[in-house]
Amino acid sequence: MEDHRPARLWGGRFGAELDRALHRFTASFPFDRRLVRHDLVGSLAHARMLAEAGILAAEDARAVLLGLAGILQDVEEGRLAAHGEDEDVHTWIERVLRERVGDAAGRLHTARSRNDQVSTALRLYVRDRLRELVTKVVGLQEVWVEQASAHLEAWMPGYTHLQRAQPVSLAHHLMAHVWALNADARRLQAAHHHAGVSVLGAGALAGTSLPIRPERTAWWLGFSVVSPNSLHAVADRDYVLEAAFGAAVLLVHLSRWAEEVVLWSSSEFGFVELLDTVAKGSSLMPQKKNPEVAELIRGKAARGVAALSGLLTVLKGMPLAYNSDLQEDKEMLFDALDTAAGCLEAARVLASGVRYRTDRMRQALHGGYLTATDLADYLVRRGVPFRTAHEQAGQAVREAEARGCELWELPLDVLQRCCPAAERDVYHALHPEDAARARRSLGGPAPERVTEQLEAARREVETTRAWLAAAAEPPIYVAYREGRLLQGL
Ligand code: ARG
Numbered sequence: 001m002e003d004h005r006p007a008r009l010w011g012g013r014f015g016a017e018l019d020r021a022l023h024r025f026t027a028s029f030p031f032d033r034r035l036v037r038h039d040l041v042g043s044l045a046h047a048r049m050l051a052e053a054g055i056l057a058a059e060d061a062r063a064v065l066l067g068l069a070g071i072l073q074d075v076e077e078g079r080l081a082a083h084g085e086d087e088d089v090h091t092w093i094e095r096v097l098r099e100r101v102g103d104a105a106g107r108l109h110t111a112r113s114r115n116d117q118v119s120t121a122l123r124l125y126v127r128d129r130l131r132e133l134v135t136k137v138v139g140l141q142e143v144w145v146e147q148a149s150a151h152l153e154a155w156m157p158g159y160t161h162l163q164r165a166q167p168v169s170l171a172h173h174l175m176a177h178v179w180a181l182n183a184d185a186r187r188l189q190a191a192h193h194h195a196g197v198s199v200l201g202a203g204a205l206a207g208t209s210l211p212i213r214p215e216r217t218a219w220w221l222g223f224s225v226v227s228p229n230s231l232h233a234v235a236d237r238d239y240v241l242e243a244a245f246g247a248a249v250l251l252v253h254l255s256r257w258a259e260e261v262v263l264w265s266s267s268e269f270g271f272v273e274l275l276d277t278v279a280k281g282s283s284l285m286p287q288k289k290n291p292e293v294a295e296l297i298r299g300k301a302a303r304g305v306a307a308l309s310g311l312l313t314v315l316k317g318m319p320l321a322y323n324s325d326l327q328e329d330k331e332m333l334f335d336a337l338d339t340a341a342g343c344l345e346a347a348r349v350l351a352s353g354v355r356y357r358t359d360r361m362r363q364a365l366h367g368g369y370l371t372a373t374d375l376a377d378y379l380v381r382r383g384v385p386f387r388t389a390h391e392q393a394g395q396a397v398r399e400a401e402a403r404g405c406e407l408w409e410l411p412l413d414v415l416q417r418c419c420p421a422a423e424r425d426v427y428h429a430l431h432p433e434d435a436a437r438a439r440r441s442l443g444g445p446a447p448e449r450v451t452e453q454l455e456a457a458r459r460e461v462e463t464t465r466a467w468l469a470a471a472a473e474p475p476i477y478v479a480y481r482e483g484r485l486l487q488g489l
Contacts (some may be wrong), residue, residue, distance in 0.1 A: 003172060004005065007092050009114070016051070025085070030328050032089045032118075033082035034334060034335040038128070039089050041070040041119035044485065045220035045476040046200055051489050053213045057489055060104045065485045066107075067101035068093075072480065089121075090114050093355040111212050113204035115234040115322040119208070123195045124221065124474065125304055126243045130335045132472055136344035136371035137185045138464050141178050141457070143351045146173040154432050155368055156271070156361030164368035167432040171454070172445040178255050178457050184250040185464050191246045192471070193237035198223040202233035221472035240329050241315070244308045247340035251304035254343050258297035261354065262311055265291045270360045278353030293350045297343045308335035365432040369397045369407055374438070375419065378429035382421040392419040396439040406430075 006019075018026075044065060051061035072095065074080035086092040098105035151170035158168035172475070176280060188316030201208065207230045214226045227233035264271035265279075282288035310332045314325050372393045379389035395418040399406050408430035415422050428434045440446040472478070479485050 001255075003300035009086060009094065010084055012348060013281035023085075024432050026087070026324070026477055027085075028088045029082075029086050029092060031331050031334065032327075033092070033281055034330075035089050035118075035121040035125050036075055036082040037072060038124040039093055039117065039479075040075070040476060041352065041477050042117060042120040042200065042221065042478060043067050043093065043108060045073075045217050045474070046117075047108055048220055048476060048479075048485070048489075049200075049213055049217040050107075050110055052216055052336050053211055055210055055212065056107055058478065060107050061489060062486055063101045063104035064108050065099070067092060067097050067105065068419070070100060071096055073450075077275035078186055079115055086158075088114070090117055092438055105335065111203065111208040111210045112184065112200055113202075113234075115204050115228075116199045116202040117198050118326075119236070119430070120331075122223070123197070123223070126195045126239055126333070126337075127192050128342070129223070130188045130195070130243060130246070133186050133250070133337070133340055133344065133466060134188050134192075135468060136341060136348070137181050137188070138321055138461055138468075140183050140344055140348045140351060141461055142187075144174045144178045144181075145454060145457055147351070148172075148178070148354070148450070151356065152360065152450055153433075154356065154358040154361060155365060155436055157364050157368060158445075164364065164370055166373055166387060166439075167365055167370050167436040168445040169436060169447070170358065170361060171447075172449045175450060175453050175457065177253070179251045179453075180256075181250070181458065182464075183251060184246065187249065188243075188246045189464075189467060191239065191242035193224070194242055196223040196235075197225050197227050197236075197239070199227045199233035199236075200435075202227060202230035205231050205234050220476040220479075221475065222472060227486035235318070235321040235326075237311070237315055237326065237329055240333050241308070241311055244304070244311050244336045247336040248301075248308040251301035251336075251343060252345050255298040257347070257351075258294040262298065263292045265289075265294075269364075271357055271364075273355045273357060274350075275353035278350045293346050293453075297347055297350070300339050300343055303339045306329050307332040307400070332447050344349075359461060366406060369400060371407055371430050371435040372397050375407065375422075375426070376428040378426055379421050382423075384419075384421050389419075395419075 009402040047056065047061060047064045047068065050056035051058065051065075056064070071080065072122050075082065080096075082089060082092055084092060086095060086208060094105060097108065151174070155167050156170055156173065158166050158173065172471035198221055200213060200217045201214035204382075207253050218224075218226045227236070260275075261272065265274055274289065278293055280287045280292040282290065314332075315467040316327045317323055321484065333419060375393040375396060377384065377387040379392060381385050384392070396407060396410065396415055399408055399414055399418055403410070408427055410423070412426075415426060419426070429439070434443045437447065440449055445447065473481075476485075479487065
């Protein structure tokens with residue numbers, strides 16, 4: 001059988017071809033072809049720097065830059081797809097470049113190795129995906145903020161230990177998820193910043209004797225700093241870990257919300273109904289309406305956790321500098337990012353299709369003595385030490401339980417037997433809605449406090465949107481888009 005194996009980047013010292021099965025075993029092309037656009041952008045910056053430094057003659061630089069730009073354009077416009085038997089995406093690009101521009105292609109790999117090259121492409125890729133995730137985070141935050149602003153006085157039980165605890169509003173509850181996602185946005189932005197380190201020029205591990213200008217490469221790539229150590233440059237995957245961590249925490253947050261959608265849509269809670277467009281049925285039980293989207297968001301969070309722990313395990317105990325183990329970083333990272341993007345999108349659609357049963361929420365304020373703490377706080381305001389107040393309020397709960405009534409249904413004289421400091425105004429503390437309104441501490445459920453949070457959250461969303469608008473494309477990519485790759489050369 002004829003052997004269709006493509007040219008390798010390293011044939012010289014070998015007398016025989018690599019075993020076919022091992023070629024397949026070691027190849028990363030099936031998955032790193034995702035990096036094709038980012039690797040081309042990295043190569044454009046490298047070629048541009050080589051030309052500026054006088055390492056690449058103008059004529060060769062022109063051929064290489066235009067050749068790379070042509071490939072990039074064909075890939076972006078769908079005329080050319082990265083696939084084949086090549087070892088990896090870098091090999092494929094160099095092969096296609098050689099087919100297009102001939103021998104000049106052989107000068108592109110001057111003063112670099114695939115070790116600094118792959119990390120450059122991956123850094124560019126990670127930054128793009130992080131901006132995508134941040135955009136989707138903001139989209140979901142906005143859905144919840146809108147819903148919260150419509151439910152400032154929709155009272156419901158807040159829970160601890162999944163037991164009804166104290167009255168809060170639906171707005172207060174939804175905003176808790178908004179703030180969790182706000183931390184995700186900031187974490188992803190930090191990961192984006194940390195990924196902005198330029199490593200091209202580190203070579204395989206030990207730099208180069210050629211007069212490169214790494215700060216120019218960094219500038220063209222939109223990276224803020226150059227890696228200070230060539231060994232670290234090729235071995236470092238902290239930016240992969242940080243992106244995976246950001247995705248994992250985000251997924252854990254989404255799974256916690258999704259679990260509430262599952263619980264709340266059950267007949268036992270009945271706090272929400274799902275629109276038909278976001279629920280699924282059973283093939284056997286005709287009556288079923290299942291919260292499968294929420295279940296899958298909850299389930300898929302496992303992938304984020306798995307990816308993070310897998311990546312940490314790949315890196316653990318790895319000696320400096322580059323090792324092939326590092327090739328294992330990609331699939332896990334891609335899965336974490338894809339899963340986070342997919343879950344965010346699904347969560348936004350699902351959240352928009354949730355209808356809140358505020359009547360059921362209000363009903364759930366009954367029977368659980370949710371204002372016993374407010375009774376204790378009331379007694380404290382009247383000078384009773386909290387420990388005593390706690391004890392007395394507990395006795396009032398026992399009394400109400402024995403009579404099968406609510407705390408606010410206890411006659412004043414009965415209340416006063418348990419809580420001697422109580423006066424007629426104690427009933428404000430006992431009614432769930434009044435009690436929630438009175439919890440005006442910072443971050444509490446009182447409508448004016450939640451309104452403040454809503455405003456603060458809207459400002460946070462604005463800040464994130466401004467960051468997204470300012471997070472520019474790498475200058476070399478802009479030059480490519482605007483046909484200015486050769487300008488000044
Ligand atoms: N496919 C490799 C990776 O994903 C690229 C770097 C290969 N370097 C090497 N010396 N084999 O990490």
